[in-house]
Amino acid sequence: MYSERFTKLTPYVPGEQPQDRSYIKLNTNENPYAPAPGVAEALRSYDVENLRRYPDPNADALCRLIAETHGIKREQVMVGNGSDEILSFVFFAFFDSSRGPLLFPEHTYSFYPVYCDYYGIDYKKVALDGDYLVNIDRFLAEQGCGLIFPNPNAPTGMLLSLDEVTRLMERWPEDRVVVVDEAYIDFGGESAVALIDRFPNLLVVRTYSKSYSLAGSRLGWAMGSEELIQALYAVKDSFNSYPVDTLTQKAGMAAMADREWFDKTRSMVMAERERVSEALSAKGWKVLPSEANFVFAGAPDRDGKAVYEGLKAQGVLVRFFNKEGLTPFVRITIGTAEENTALLHAVDSL
Numbered sequence: 001m002y003s004e005r006f007t008k009l010t011p012y013v014p015g016e017q018p019q020d021r022s023y024i025k026l027n028t029n030e031n032p033y034a035p036a037p038g039v040a041e042a043l044r045s046y047d048v049e050n051l052r053r054y055p056d057p058n059a060d061a062l063c064r065l066i067a068e069t070h071g072i073k074r075e076q077v078m079v080g081n082g083s084d085e086i087l088s089f090v091f092f093a094f095f096d097s098s099r100g101p102l103l104f105p106e107h108t109y110s111f112y113p114v115y116c117d118y119y120g121i122d123y124k125k126v127a128l129d130g131d132y133l134v135n136i137d138r139f140l141a142e143q144g145c146g147l148i149f150p151n152p153n154a155p156t157g158m159l160l161s162l163d164e165v166t167r168l169m170e171r172w173p174e175d176r177v178v179v180v181d182e183a184y185i186d187f188g189g190e191s192a193v194a195l196i197d198r199f200p201n202l203l204v205v206r207t208y209s210k211s212y213s214l215a216g217s218r219l220g221w222a223m224g225s226e227e228l229i230q231a232l233y234a235v236k237d238s239f240n241s242y243p244v245d246t247l248t249q250k251a252g253m254a255a256m257a258d259r260e261w262f263d264k265t266r267s268m269v270m271a272e273r274e275r276v277s278e279a280l281s282a283k284g285w286k287v288l289p290s291e292a293n294f295v296f297a298g299a300p301d302r303d304g305k306a307v308y309e310g311l312k313a314q315g316v317l318v319r320f321f322n323k324e325g326l327t328p329f330v331r332i333t334i335g336t337a338e339e340n341t342a343l344l345h346a347v348d349s350l
């Protein structure tokens with residue numbers, strides 16, 4: 001009844017979004033703060049009459065603002081319905097395993113193998129260092145048709161410096177694309193967008209879901225050489241893919257325009273991350289050094305599954321990954337100060 005392609009799929013399992021009771025929800029790396037006030041204002045003042053028209057298919061005004069914000073050309077930007085949609089174009093456009101497997105870190109965003117299965121791309125998981133850091137030299141030692149990694153990595157939260165990314169790009173073959181998935185870069189990292197003019201085979205993928213508090217709007221973008229961006233447009237316009245809707249385009253512009261709100265909210269998340277990390281370490285937990293809006297941490301006396309269940313019973317939802325090598329840990333999204341304090345109390349009652 002099914003095609004062979006279908007039988008090979010292992011679908012992505014998203015984080016829980018329970019509706020049964022109210023949880024302190026620290027499991028899907030959403031931002032605990034509201035979007036910039038200008039977002040509400042833009043939506044309130046929008047003339048609904050205009051919704052009878054289709055959206056601008058290429059979201060030109062939004063792309064221009066993104067380009068301006070990052071000091072690049074409009075032709076170096078494309079937006080999509082969440083970075084997950086951008087990634088689906090990326091896998092189709094750039095990775096062809098007749099030239100070797102696609103490389104990505106052993107522990108990383110679990111959508112990558114799902115896309116590979118979907119498009120029939122072979123892949124190779126490249127081991128992390130013993131301290132869970134992505135290792136550039138291990139990537140360089142492999143012959144891959146391409147490379148993708150989040151920076152900071154997920155679910156570890158650990159960051160590669162811009163110097164390390166530069167060292168990778170200087171040694172990586174020019175005819176193979178490297179994608180840096182910067183979903184969490186705004187919480188302490190330095191973006192590889194600074195390198196896209198120097199390396200035409202480097203694509204940076206970003207999202208509005210985390211540092212701009214717009215996960216519900218589904219908006220992401222890619223930045224790279226004009227050549228890579230044109231390839232992504234060719235894929236996008238060949239699929240039955242939808243343009244970013246009009247209201248989301250407006251919301252995205254208002255969110256990016258408010259630099260003050262952006263800086264304030266991400267600073268609060270980063271300060272709380274340090275507080276949670278220190279408090280858990282003081283309780284004897286192993287906490288990986290995070291530059292993201294979450295921490296990956298393991299209790300001294302029980303595994304991640306027991307922690308996940310014990311916290312859930314107390315109304316605090318975190319994420320457990322039932323994968324070899326990750327089972328000592330849970331991933332905890334940084335919430336508001338009150339939510340984090342509640343988490344730390346719940347940890348004491350485990």
Ligand code: PMP
Pocket residue numbers: 081082083084085109150154181183206207208209215218219220
């Ligand atoms: N990349 C990474 C590393 C992520 O963790 C996520 C969020 N789960 C995404 C991409 C997708 O983000 P979105 O589709 O919400 O833009």
